[in-house]
Amino acid sequence: MDTIQIKDKQFTVSIKEQDIQKEVIRVANEINRDLAGKNPLFLSVLNGSFMFTADLLKHITIPCEISFVKLASYQGVTSTGVIKEVIGLNEDIAGRTVVIVEDIVDTGLTMQRLLDTLGTRNPEAIHIASLLVKPEKLKDAKKGDPDLEVKLRDWMCGHYYDIRTFGAVMTTFVKGALNCGQIRGPVQLSFARSVDPIVPQEVTITRVAITTVEDAANKKTEMGNKHIVPYGLYRAEGYVSANLARKTTGFSEEDMELLWQAILNMFENDRSAARGKMAVRELIIFKHDSEIGNAPSYKLFEAVHVSRREGVEIPRSYRDYTVCVDAELPEGVHCERRS
Secondary structure (H helix, E strand, O other), X not given: OOEEEEOOEEEEOOOOHHHHHHHHHHHHHHHHHHOOOOOOEEEEEEOOOXXXXXXXXXXXXXXXXXXXXXXXXXXXXXXXXXXEEEEOOOOOOOOOEEEEEEEEEOOOHHHHHHHHHXXXXXXXXXXXXXXXXXXXXXXXXXXXXXXHHHHHHHHHHHHOHHHHHHEEEEEOOHHHOOEEEEEEOOEEEOOOEEOOOOOXXXXXXXXXXXXXXXXXXXXXXEEEEEEEOOOOOEEOOEEEOHHHHHHHHOOOHHHHHHHHHHHHOOOOOOOOOOOOOXXXXXXXXXXXXXXXXXXXXXHHHHOEEEEEOOOOOOOOOHHHEEEEEOOOOOOOEEEEEEO
């Protein structure tokens, strides 16, 4: 493993440059997305973060400003535990979006001092971009703020549609130093099952892309296969919990409308040879007047009937089926059909 000598200290390379640059670009892309139109002020904490700041700003494409501050809690390579501000912040940050750029969050003393100082100047928002974080220090942060997991959960739900929709297990740091919790998403979908038995078929193909090094030296093509279903009508059932949406993730009516559109068009923008003609033919939505529901879900699913048309023995088209919903539904339940 590579080692680096700096004066009387010897260091071992633990993270390769290309891996660091990949993460820098990822963070920059998130900042470009989340802070568009905010004209953020990047506050680089000297001396350690100047290289990270330089690399990060190369990939920032939104209008922004940069300033520098120097706070010291180190003597040599260990933290003294005493913070002393050397260079202060001269810019007026009232109403501004501030991004603190650090190379590493070690003891957390520097970051806490900086957050306390900036908080007195009434910024609109403060974000932290750190190249490295010591996981054990996150445990200390959790002890100092019992609501930290909830705050992180809410941030993730607010920024990521899939998490506030379907939920996630949010162990986000090494060895679970800070667990954002297991989020139960309000939307759950069951596995689809075919209405009638299907007959899978295997299609033989000629493959030009050789899959192993050994075969590449001996041949230019090889035989492969794909599995297809000539026709099948599948039925999937799902659930949306208004209670979880309101109390936990913030899943909104706007999010739900986007979900309906995504379900109806899920195959239109993701075609492949194996599922070229797959399509969602209909979406049946049951809406309840009450947040806790006006009827059990099984009764509503049983109200949807799918059957073959008269005279059809082997269905080969959606037109070979009829789909109907009971006219009389439980009180407080309304049906909407989309296709």
